[in-house]
Amino acid sequence: MSYKKITESPSNHNNLELMDTTTILKAMNEEDRKIADAVAAVIPQITKLVDGLEERFHKGGRLFYIGAGTSGRLGILDASEIPPTFGMPHERVLGLIAGGDKAIRKAVENAEDATTQAWKDLEAHNITNIDVVVGIAASGTTPYVLGGIKAANEKGLLTAGITNNPGSPLAQLSEIPIEINVGPEFVTGSTRMKSGTSQKLALNMISTALMIRIGRVKGNKMVNMQLTNDKLVDRGTRYIMEGLGISYEKAEKLLKEHGSVKLAIESQK
Template identity: 65%
Template sequence: MKRITESESNHHDLETKSTRDLLIGINQEDHTVALAVELEIPQIEKLVDGCVERMQEGGRLFYMGAGTSGRLGIVDASECPPTFGVPHGMVIGIIAGGDKAIRKAVEFAEDDREQGWKDLEEFNITEKDIVVGIAASGTTPYVLGALETAKKNGILTGGISCNPSSPLSQLADIAITPMVGPEFVTGSTRMKSGTAQKLVLNMLSTAIMIRLGKVKGNRMVDMQLSNDKLVDRGTKMVMEATGLEEEKANELLLKHGSVRAAVEAFNH
């Protein structure tokens, strides 16, 4: 298999370039990423719909990856409760090597083909759940092993990679493969491949949460009020929805704990 993610950069003699030229080169490459993701919208749509169907029945969404890919899954999963007010166990990010690998690479963790499924079993995974493997190369054994066993157990699987015809894109029920081409620094998949994966994850979780009714109009009405900025934002949303003055809106918001609950209380 030819790995596009490992192919030679289009930019040469980087150490001889000025700072400005380096930044322009990186930015030129980044321009191509959103277009590559756009071509994958039909596949992303399939995965969103599959997730919504299962999550409406109490299913959970699991992201699995190693290194940068694993960290991106954890970031996306960890943002769902504060943004959309869903329980912490609804979207779960799992990284090869465990939580310590979030900060520091754990050597050879991604090469263990058995460990991914063992990590999923700790969550009592069932066929109501969904497992999405994330791997820029599409060849990470930790991710492939987990998806293979998930499929055998009748669990819907998705794959996000940047190499067409990779083992991951062939294995996953729904493969999302933005082809971003060679990296600015050859093989540095934390760059364009990582950006593409982040864009796909943004689309996936946001669309799922909107379809599950966690957004009203275009507002995060169920967001957690976990800091002053969010309380302030929530207060303004309550003011807009009810016509109340700031002090009263703030009082109502803090009493009921979310914009949705505060507005519903006001309307009844």
């Protein structure tokens, strides 16, 4: 390889099996403290991606995450939280994992090695050139992800790659490379740890900033959240109380009449 695979570098800590529990946890926490700074270093690239997403979302575009293993599961996690949090239709942000939905809970042998499967998975959703594909791979070498990004590039889609190995094939293929250098893992090569945490932070930033930019947040409130349980109904009621300066009972009545915090507040203006 023509680049240093940082995710496979030896841990900064040795003889882990000889450590007591507190020492293990403190050493892990010492490594975890480095993650936020590594993510901060790629904010310019994340900004470029969010701005590109905003432009395409206003045209009806969608966001697709593709990944394998931990990276694929993190993409699915982020995508699955968009409808309840921001009231967006499920099909606007989607996570796809090598091996299909059964791979969410159990590893599917050799699934990540299928170079053409990601594009087939994307085509099943009638993907178009106003959609955006974000590949997630700590190693930056996962064939499933590389194949999907390559095909998306050829079809004229905006592509981005989240990786923890600067200079990796994923970074080189992606129009917007997001290269988060968190250094060696606490357990050598275990990218479910620092790499995975950095990916989760980046995905939170991408989707949340996008939802704010397209008007799904008001002030600092989730005014479009789905009211799927008593806790969320209570939260929505309190948002309306604060926004309109009215009693809990009046706010709750408005919420039930209009079905969303945003509509309830707008009805009084």
